Amino acid sequence: MGLSGKLQQSNRAASKAVVVCITVFSALTACEKNSEIKVYRVSKAPLEESGPQQQDAMPTNTAAPRMPGVLAPAAETAVTTPPNWESQPLSQMRQASFLVRGDNGAVVDISLVSLGSAAGDVLENVNRWLGQLGQPPITEQKLPEIAQQLRTSLGDVTIADLTGLPDNSDPARDGRIIAAMATTGNSTLFFKLRGNADLAEAQKGDFIKWVAAVCNAQTQTGPPQMAAAPPNDSGAPRIQWKTPEGWTEVPPSSMRYASFSAPAEDGGKIDISVVTFPGDGGSDADNVNRWRGQIGLAPIDASAVTAQVAPLKTDDTTFSTADIAGDKTRTIAAWTRRDGRVWFFKATGPNASVEKEKPNFVKFIESVRF
């Protein structure tokens, strides 16, 4: 092939490359970012149930697999915890979460997490926890010195007590991990206590009792249940009330303490809920405006909220109440704060029906005993 032939070949190759480049570039730049309508499913993030402090908490994407845990919700309510364990909001994986406060700002965090059966063996997890405390990993031979066995009806539970303070960490909040690991058929339960070393020592006995109680409760509560729904707030004390006539108790959803249904005039229903959270539950203005938003009303300022909130004194305590009427829907709510918790009682339904049911709701509130 002569020189001109080679040149022609090169030109042809170059022109093909140009065409390919232009085509690829045009195709890439033609599609505008974020221009497609997407459809997906997320777990419910109900406004009324998430509470003011959890407005943004965890709408779970179903693309994420459900948690493989088998923790029976009944275990949560059946197992009592020491009074100084403050119940914390639950996250996607935490099926129980507590905070214990000690002197001088010392805290320990206690959690129960359920993972799949492929959650690693004891040595891997012990080394993971050691890593979290800034400590070097150990070998299999050293493991018996650190890990102990606790016999429960769920089988042997391995308990590891680890000490170490990671760099730049606060000794009031870190320094020790006491962890328990229980393996069931298709899941692994991780119980973990982490925080100030001295406070952790003081809580160790209660922690191990709790681990044993939760494990024992697993075998008493029948067949495994899906644990994707967070269990009820196990720290909530039991309260009593008298259910008005005509109200039907319905199974509460995950975040509700109790649910009732009352018939409405047009064949609909009035939804009555009892919800409780640790803490103060946010300001009255925030709550009232949240409820207003739920029935299509615009928010109002704090002074207007104060004017709308009326006290309701009962034999046991004093409630704050609000009556919010929208175009079609009306919400009446009563709430009170006591012993570090807030309790919300709320009825929502068609305007006329709620008006008719209001005396029953007031009687219901008056019957509540803490």
Added chain:
Amino acid sequence: MLHRLVDLITSLKLTIICLAAAMALIFAGTLAQVHLGIHEAQQRYFQSMFVWWPPEGRGFKIPIFPGGHLIGAVLLINLIAAHIKRFRWTWRKLGIHLTHAGLIIMLAGGLFTDLFAVESHMRLSNGDTKNYSEDMRDTELAVIDTSGDDLDQVTAIPESVLRHNRVIDHWSLPFRIVVRNFYQNSRLKMLSQAGESARPIANQGPGAMIAVDPAPPATAADERDVPSAAIEILRKNGGSLGTWLVSDGLGAPQTFDCGGRTWMITLRPARYYKPYSVTLQKFTHEKYAGTEIPKNFSSKVTLIDPERSVDRDVLIYMNHPLRYRGETFYQAGFQPDDSATILQDVRNPSFIAPYVACVIVAAGLLVQFGFHLVGFSRQRRKALA
């Protein structure tokens, strides 16, 4: 004709023109940030085929300069075509080939980053857990079917669709959405405070009591547009359910009933859901003793990924981001009272391209200059002998 075209595309002159144009564009784009803000300037100057001149008050616009995409594309085509045309395999040219390949990867990587990288942020208060991040600029109209027992079905309509489509008819919705007004940036006022001439743009929900004032697009780096829209819901078999005001400035979602189901609508920052969750354990804001000068910001988070059985604590701080599943979380900001942290979440599938390109270019230059050095030494030795 083909010869002349190929000669033009593969010419060194074209390379020089493109580089000069790129310099001029960067200069002009940098100055434009003063008035347009960094985001708008990037869009107009660098992420476009042309820089357009919009005469004030005129209904047309004309291209006045090639934009970043056009210059980059021509440069890339020029580089590839010239390389193919002049390609001759010899060991002595290995350095040149490597250097060219590195430059091509760098340019292509830049284009891919521009097209496919997603930046968002995750705002977490102490103890908060989230499995989604939110876009810093784009919003979406979320239409949520709340009738399911455990799950809500979300139809997320991007802002670009709201802006360009007057009627939205989607298979997942038993109604049509008609966009009556769309404001890229707006200010909301209660009607009682907006003066007598103000009229609501909606007749349902809180929007019926709110006046919407259009506002110029936000240009400062720490400002964000408050997009608002009036949307009418039409049953597919006819009949209007009313018009709602949706706005990033309104708090709670609004509800309505249609097709026997209860729906929620809200205009919110576009969300990117993830198969894992991040919990903020503690945000730390250290200052130099006796001053308000920041020393260090850090966020201690717990990363939980049920799919991969991951549950670990991570400390995110300056130059130590969390890299996980192709995403990088940087410590980007915080709430003024230190009650919340803001993590920047960057997903850039081609983040590795500049590193690879630099290594290849460096190797190519080493090889090329190495050959020259060896040849020069040999000649010198011969001359001395």
